[in-house]
Amino acid sequence: METIQAILTAHPFFTDFPARYLELVVGCASNLRFEAGKLIFREGEEADKFYLIREGRVALYITSERRGPLNILTLGEGDILGWSWLFPPYRWKFSARALAPTRAFAMDGHCLREKAEQDHDLGYLLLKRFSRVFESRLETMRLQLVNVYRDK
Numbered sequence: 269m270e271t272i273q274a275i276l277t278a279h280p281f282f283t284d285f286p287a288r289y290l291e292l293v294v295g296c297a298s299n300l301r302f303e304a305g306k307l308i309f310r311e312g313e314e315a316d317k318f319y320l321i322r323e324g325r326v327a328l329y330i331t332s333e334r335r336g337p338l339n340i341l342t343l344g345e346g347d348i349l350g351w352s353w354l355f356p357p358y359r360w361k362f363s364a365r366a367l368a369p370t371r372a373f374a375m376d377g378h379c380l381r382e383k384a385e386q387d388h389d390l391g392y393l394l395l396k397r398f399s400r401v402f403e404s405r406l407e408t409m410r411l412q413l414v415n416v417y418r419d420k
Contacts, residue, residue, distance in 0.1 A: 272294055272297050272299065272373070273290060273291070274291070275299075275373070276290065276294060276297060276320070276354070277290065279320045279322070279346065279373075280346045280371050280419070281320055281348055281397060281401075283304070284388075284412075284418070285304070285393070285397075286393070288339055289389075289390050289393060290388075292383050292387070293375070293380065293383065293390075294412070295323060296375050296376040296380050296383070297373045297374070297375055297376075298373065298374045298376070299371075299372075299373055300371075300372060300373075300374055301369065301370065301371050301372075302324070302326075302366035302370045302372070303366065303369055304366055304367060304368050304370075304410055305365065305366065306365065306366045307363070307364075307365050308326065308359065308364040308366060309350070309363065309364050310358055310363045311330060311331065311348060311358050311361060311362055311363045312360060313359065313360050314358060314359060314360075315350060315352030315353045315359055315360045315377065316353055316376070316377045316378060317350065317353055317357065317374045317376055317377050318348060318349060318351060318353055318374075318375050318377065318407045319348070319349040319350055319372040319373065319374055320348060320349075320372060320373040320375065321343055321344060321345055321346065321348070321349060321370060321372050322345065322371040322372055322373065323344075323345050323370065323371045324344065324345070324367075324368045324369055324370025324371060325342055325343070325344050325366070325367040325368045325370065326342070326343045326344075326349055326364050326365065326366055326367060327339050327341075327342055327343075327349075327356065327364065327365050327367050328340045328341040328342070328343060328349070328362050328363075329362060329363055329364075329365070331363065331390070332363055337363075340362060340409070341405065341408060341409075342367065345418065347396075348401050349364055350364070351378030351398055351401065351402070352407045353380075353381075354377070354381075354395075354398065354410035358377070362371045363379035364396060374420055380394065386387050
């Protein structure tokens with residue numbers, strides 16, 4: 269039977285993560301599963317965690333009064349879901365729904381922020397890793413906008 273630490277180590281977010289810090293963050297992790305169609309979080313609600321997707325697919329979307337849900341991004345195995353737990357006022361900026369049965373680790377944001385306050389090197393390491401996620405998502409959104417507004 270694999271431990272949570274061994275499974276976390278295999279996730280791309282924690283590749284080459286120093287063992288001393290991995291031991292700290294394991295205590296903030298819980299293993300969970302979402303059935304297809306399950307709402308994971310809703311825009312505006314308290315953002316108190318992020319998710320490491322192990323398998324499955326998740327839609328990240330916003331809701332328009334006129335057009336209903338607008339899909340922003342579809343995430344899958346190896347992706348990170350959520351970073352609103354990092355920044356006050358700790359509210360989700362999007363909504364997320366499982367499109368298929370999805371297995372993930374939920375990482376408790378309160379727990380991680382507390383550990384990062386106690387060890388600023390850990391906090392810096394987490395911010396550097398999330399910065400890569402931000403950069404990748406912004407590039408994806410840029411390419412989507414180019415496609416939407418191309419030759420109009």
